[in-house]
Amino acid sequence: MSTVAFITLGCKVNQYETEAMEGLFKKQGYTIVPHTDKADVYVINTCSVTSFGDKKSRQLIRRAGRLNKKAIIAVTGCYSQAAPEQVKAIEGVRVVLGTRDRGRIVEYVERAMQEAGIIDRVGDIMQAREFEDIPLYEMPARTRAFLKIQEGCTNFCSYCIIPFTRGPLRSRSLDSIRQEAKKLLDNGFKEIVFTGIHLGAYGKDFNAGITLYDAAMAVLDLPGLRRLRLSSLESIELSPQLLELIKNHPKFAHHLHLPLQAGSDEVLEKMNRHYTRREFSELLEEVREKVPGVAISTDIIVGFPGETESMFAESLDFIKKLDFARVHVFPYSPRIGTPAASMPEQVSEQDKKDRVHRLQKLAEEMAENFHKKYLGTVQNVLFETKEKGITDGLTDTYIRVYTDDDVLPGEIYKVKLEKLYNDGVYGKINECN
Known part of the structure; x- marks a missing residue:
């Protein structure tokens, strides 16, 4: 029986697509093994959101080749869609798919087992x-x-x-x-x-x-x-x-993730985002008015081309006023083929690193303040993972809750939130819901 290992980079969409492909291989009798094991087939589902994603994708493709030089290496995802020639140039790659036609991946892998050369199925995604x-x-x-x-x-x-x-x-x-x-x-x-x-x-x-x-x-x-x-x-x-x-x-769930990306109108315009600071703020007010108690998280890109220190300071002040429950911080990463990559006034890596650190500090303070509002309340928690006697899960407002009570992962319990703990709060079980 043939074995197949999967490596997934990037977003939740990629994770979902990997699970769909795993099912296709299992249906045909393949055994799924860890990606660190020697396998007959390796499927690398790549990411291209940042240049680091591209680099990491190449590293993992090469690592799979070292684990088994005779393996069929199939590469799919955003990086292979954006740069198929770069992927095909990596030693050991036998199947290249982009971001569609994954439903036939088993067919292409089995063709590669019988034929020489590279099967390239990257088409015009547009x-x-x-x-x-x-x-x-x-x-x-x-x-x-x-x-x-x-x-x-x-x-x-x-x-x-x-x-x-x-x-x-x-x-x-x-x-x-x-x-x-x-x-x-x-x-x-x-x-x-x-x-x-x-x-x-x-x-x-x-x-x-x-x-x-x-x-x-x-x-x-x-x-x-x-x-x-x-x-x-x-x-x-x-x-x-x-x-x-x-x-x-x-x-x-009373949780929405609404990416802001920048707190400066000048930067938002350069990003080609379709709102201003004022419009975003008014939208959040409307959301909170219509859905009382909603938790709102966001994404921020730091160090976009042309972002000055004063613009960044303006962003910090604006973000703080919006009272987010959680802020995900990303340094700007140039992507070849996008307008921003050739914009003047690229921000230095040192300045990006410094600004990321400052915004992450604010993000931690905002998350802590959000969590404190819920201390003493009872919330429904869907528990997920258990490690060393501690089980953690999420409320419907996306608060990570930990307990050392005896609970079953995959079940929802009523939990009294008692104190801040790790990246969330610690709680005690009231009852199984």
């Missing part, structure tokens, strides 16, 4: 028009289930390569979303997280008035669902109808 619907044949080994419902992006932010690696908008059908969600719930999952490359644009390619609200409604009445969460989406794409649903439906 011509893609349909969502690649690969059902999950095997269940992921997690307690929260990520469900990819959307592909592609047309925002074309000046720093981002993803629209060129993922192509135009494609949405999963409502019937398929419901079927996959039911399968996940039948296998014991309590929480489903909708994910996509441009999640808030779900349904726009259907030209039938279908939106993310409809996708949520397709699963909220399914037996067994305890919590529905949305991954990252743009604040300007939050419809009043969706906000009303988040507020009123007991199964909808």
Whole structure:
């Protein structure tokens, strides 16, 4: 029996796609082994969001080749879509896919076992028009289930390569979303997280008035669902109808991840973001008014070309006023082929490092203040992992909760939050919910 190992870099979408490909191999009788083991086949699902992602992808491809020089190495994902010739030049690579046609990966791998040379199936992603619907044949080994419902992006932010690696908008059908969600719930999952490359644009390619609200409604009445969460989406794409649903439906998590990216209007304009500081702030006020108690997290890029010290200071002050529950901080990374890579006034690595450190310090303070608001309250926690007698999980507001009480991963418990602990809080079980 042949063995296959998977290596995944990057986002939750990549993780979901790897799980779908794992199921395809298992269906054909392959045994999944750890990526550190010697395997007959290695599948590397790459990332190209940053130049570090490209570099890490190349390193892991080469490492797989060293583990077994006779292995079939198949490379897929954003890096192979953006730079297929670079991937093909790496010794040992036999199959190159981009960000579609993954449903036939087993076929291509088995062809490579019989034929010499490299099988290159990277096409023009900008011509893609349909969502690649690969059902999950095997269940992921997690307690929260990520469900990819959307592909592609047309925002074309000046720093981002993803629209060129993922192509135009494609949405999963409502019937398929419901079927996959039911399968996940039948296998014991309590929480489903909708994910996509441009999640808030779900349904726009259907030209039938279908939106993310409809996708949520397709699963909220399914037996067994305890919590529905949305991954990252743009604040300007939050419809009043969706906000009303988040507020009123007991199964909808009160957590939204809304990337700001910069707190300077000048930088936002250079980034080709489609809002100003004032508009973003007013949108957050509207969200908080319509969904009381909602937790809002965000992404910030530090050191974008032309960002001066005064602009960064302006961002720090603005971010602090927005009272985020969590802030993810990223240093700007030039991506060849994007407008930002050739912009003048590139910020030095030392300045980026210094600004990242300062913003991360603020982010830690904001997270701690957010957690303190919940001390003494009782929250529903879906527990996930257990290590050395400590089990951790998440509230619907995305607070990481730890306990040394005897709990089962994959179950939801009522927990009294007692004190700050690690990156979240420590709690004691009140009862199983």
